[in-house]
Amino acid sequence: MFESAELGQKIDDATFSKEVVKLRDALLQAQYELLEKKSFALVVLVNGVEGAGKGDAVNVLNAWLDPRHVKSHTFGAPTEDEAQRPHMWRFWQALPPKGEIGILFNNWYTDPISCRLRGDIDAGELATDIEQIRQMERMLIDEQSPVLKLWFHLSKKAQGKRLETLEKNKLTAWRVTEEDWKTHKQYDRLRKVSERVLRETSTGEAPWIVIDGSDDNYRSVTVGRAVLNSLRRGLEQADAVERAKRRHAKTTNGKAKGVMAPLVQTVDTTRILTDLPFKERLSKEKYATKIEEVQGRLNKLSRSRHMRDHSVVVVFEGMDAAGKGGAIRRVTQALDARYYGVIPIAAPTDEEKAHPYLWRFWRHIPRRRQFVIYDRSWYGRVLVERVEGFAEEAAWTRAYTEINEFEEELVEAGIVIVKLWLAITKEEQLKRFKSREKTPFKQYKITPDDWRNRKRWDDYTEAASDMIDRTSTSSAPWTVIEANDKQLARVKVIETICDRLEASF
Structure with a gap:
């Protein structure tokens, strides 16, 4: 050569x-x-x-x-x-x-x-x-x-x-x-x-x-x-x-706008998110005891000597009003503030758009002993970008492979990945939207985009189901948590993080 x-x-x-x-x-x-x-x-x-x-x-x-x-x-x-x-x-x-x-x-x-x-x-x-x-x-x-x-x-x-x-x-x-x-x-x-x-x-x-x-x-x-x-x-x-x-835009004349491109399926993956025990509840009394118990367990694990060789990435995804913010707060209450960061992911900035898609997520990958919690994540490419047409079909279809390779690289470096999808029913989401509108200190949480996204519930459900089906791996599995009951969901979130840490240690 x-x-x-x-x-x-x-x-x-x-x-x-x-x-x-x-x-x-x-x-x-x-x-x-x-x-x-x-x-x-x-x-x-x-x-x-x-x-x-x-x-x-x-x-x-x-x-x-x-x-x-x-x-x-x-x-x-x-x-x-x-x-x-x-x-x-x-x-x-x-x-x-x-x-x-x-x-x-x-x-x-x-x-x-x-x-x-x-x-x-x-x-x-x-x-x-x-x-x-x-x-x-x-x-x-x-x-x-x-x-x-x-x-x-x-x-x-x-x-x-x-x-x-x-x-x-x-x-x-x-x-x-x-x-x-x-x-x-x-x-x-x-x-x-x-x-x-x-x-x-x-x-x-x-x-x-x-x-x-x-x-x-x-x-x-x-x-x-x-x-x-x-x-x-x-x-x-x-x-x-x-x-x-330009030729494609002229040919379609805007007719394809808002139509989500489907994946070829051999089975109905949406049952991943629909066949869940949404009626299960946890009483306030049991919650008060259980949340203290699981938070103590997480705190102990976060201080374990095994963390010298590991860091933790927690990914939260879910429909609007699924309770991600509340669950994240219960997680951080159990951690030392010096050793965690919460990264809220919104629309990319001009600087982020100028770099490869995964660049803005690589920037926040933690060093050993640290926790990083992503409030939404790189999965936006196969969720909102797919549903709303922000990413071309070629980009979001290859993203499944890119994401799996990215996560495999993190795991090989000693990073424990915990991926959580908080699932709620369409009826529960409507109830929470109306509650936010009526509660002054919660009104900032509800926007016109939330109502618009709700109209595409089925598209988002299909995209999320495909995402879980194609990116849940043995080294970075998805955990779907029924979240109609916020208290039950918060306990299960922390239990899942603890289980993943113990399995990795």
């Missing part, structure tokens, strides 16, 4: 000077068009062998592009805060918004290759890391964040010569470390591991571009052309998508 990058490709200075003038102008034009349209974000991954000019290439890009709209991130060993979270968390924080270019140096490829080189992981674990990377990049591409992957290469002989030259020069000797020479001695093994990783992650949507790093001029021009091609291709694809949307 590296043979073509060991041919000693060169560009003479005269040719380089002529090429650079045209290339820089084209790059800036494409960059400003991206900035104006904000149709996608370009993620540039920089990897390769030591001494191949990775840093110099990044400096060239910053010089040739408008650096105000290029964000470069270099990743070293994880900080204490980063090490407390899933491996991919820190990379999600660095993803650029639409309209900008993000350069990630020593990115999600560095650790798997380095760990395999040191023998810290075996071939099977490397395969798992590779699959996780493929999932990440597929999701980014689907979310309008194309990935340009650059591998800077030198032959073993050329690398040794480059390190010696740098080391002999007083002005550049600082660039060469003992670790560089140590890595050079392992060149053959590094090449073998890297070749496998590149081969298995080079896809049609995100192929690797292997660049001969032996000649500065050739390397710079090749990098510039690669970025320019990615920008132009991204702009062309975005324009094509926009034209298709």
